[in-house]
Amino acid sequence: MCTDSCANPKPLPPGVEPISGEEARRLIHHTAGPELEALLARARAVREAVHGTGVSLCGIVNAKSGHCPEDCGFCQQSAHFKDTGAPEYPMMSAREIADQAKAAEAAGAREFSVVTSGTRLAKESELATLEEAIRLIRAETTVEPCASLGLMRRPELERLKRAGLQHYHHNLETSRSHFDQVCTTHSYDEQLETIRAAKELGYQLCTGGILGMGETPEQRVELAETLREVGTHCVPLNFLNPRPGTPMAHLRAITAGECLAAIAVFRLMLPAAHLFVMGGREVNLGAEQHRIFDAGADGTMVGNYLTSAGTQPHEVVEMVRGKGYELRPTPDAERWAFHGEAPRETGWNRRAAEGDRKRALPVVR
Template sequence: MGLAEQLKQKILEGYQMTKEEALELYDEPLVEICRAADEIRQFFCGNRFDICTIVNGKSGKCSENCKYCAQSAYYHTSAEEYPLLDTEEIVRQARYNADCGVLRYSIVTSGRCLNDDEIRQMCEAIREIKEKVDIEVCVSFGLLTEEQFRRIKEAGASRVHNNLETSRRNFPNVCTTHTFDDKVRAIRAAMAAGLEVCSGGIMGLGESAEDRIDMALTLRELGIKSVPVNMLNPIPGTPYEKNERLGVNDMRRIVAVCRYLLPDAAIRLAGGRGLMEDKGEGCFCSGANAAISGDMLTTAGYTVETDLKMIDRLGYKVYLS
């Protein structure tokens, strides 16, 4: 019995894999890791698949210097710039996505954090969505305080998105205008306010396998159950524009090891999926069981209709995670 199978059996019995075991597993044959990871997914999550969509609620002129981001004011890219969308447009898009069969809709805004007036505007939009549309609302508004998160929850949002992006060790190589601890504090503040949290990272930033595993271990420590796994799309004009793009098998290996470390989480293919030749199908057979559909902020994704057909063909059923 190979290592992938041995560790799978232990995880099915409730074992938590160690960092050392994860590092060893990472180099095991891909087919074995992916097959076992999918069996772990089936055991803990069944055929449940969580699909969500996002709206770029405020774009560009971001004060932060994240090296991967087209919206940072530090870099010259072709990303569109505009202030907060009005309530009518945000509600219109929520209704459109609900009509397409999507169960969760996320409002994402650029910048370190929204100010109090912007939060007031977004709370109005969230309240109107909850009054008029049958859909869950998720928000990604940056590094807010617990009090600000409470206002958002009271308006009707159920989940906050805030990616760690990478490991604590690698984070200073990716961004210097805020810290890894700033991220963790915001995640804990959202949890204290009673919100669920969605948090993951971007693969292809120059990180090592150890960085990827360390990030997953931090997510496990924080108790995160919705984990976006993004693949870097090297955007011209950003410092990472010449980074080598990862391949489908790289991403399959990453999501499979994440499944071992986070056996009952919704592991969500997110940004960069549009660059994969198979639209992420290989990852959905290797432990991933969730996705962001539609456009991805500044890059194109796949249509909800196309994704729902693939999800059905693979034997999944759409549920909220």
């Protein structure tokens, strides 16, 4: 879900240098008042110096949902947790996935990610469907295709690269020191193995995490340090939206000030990376969500999330323009399907918000 400009990170302009982990651990506690405002001003200046004033929008489709054998404590789609209300359905058709991408493009998206539940996408029929979907997206839209498919192995990643997949998304979710409080069915090193394999194959990496899962502010900085080590091109920052039926349902959303301070610190630690603020934006930031751009973000989500409704497309566009920014077009701007106005309703990923329990998935690892 990163932009084409991240393939070879541009040199940082004079005067812009990543801050140290030590400084980040101090700044991340600046969550209110003049200290927060000074932090945001610093982060916004870096964002505009490195990335300009354009904002990239990303849309996703929940292409295969539910019955995941992993036990990630934040996720409604885990088969370990009952009565979460998550939609359950098998892999969409290639045609349906491509049509979803077209709808997202018309709403202003320049990146589109196909997301599937499960440890990894490994069934031949599903891989073939995704290959065909990627080819259709490349032929019929100008969006850059991305996929989030779990702990993928190198041979399958090579196949999808040949089909035209440009970006690979896999979140580390949290810091290594906090990961055992989030998931026990796979390891941190397994995640890093997938991320490094994707990078070696020439994918543009989209790797971030979820904040507000019981970690300390210092552990948020630890995650940013790991992202810096792996050299991710794009950092999607999510904030926990506690979902019913999951082990994290009882956690309180972190404050808007904590969110903004974290975004700003990630921007200052990773000045060359594209920084997207994604899931949980509405719940955690509320009326302050427009300030993600003050904090250094240069991208955000448009449309529905994996298992919950998101902000309507026209409201996202209005939020961007209200801060004096414009949407960053796709590389083929003349053919981009966005014509200045986004639809007033989300035209894709509806199952994510509405739920669909008519077709159940078997648990396949």
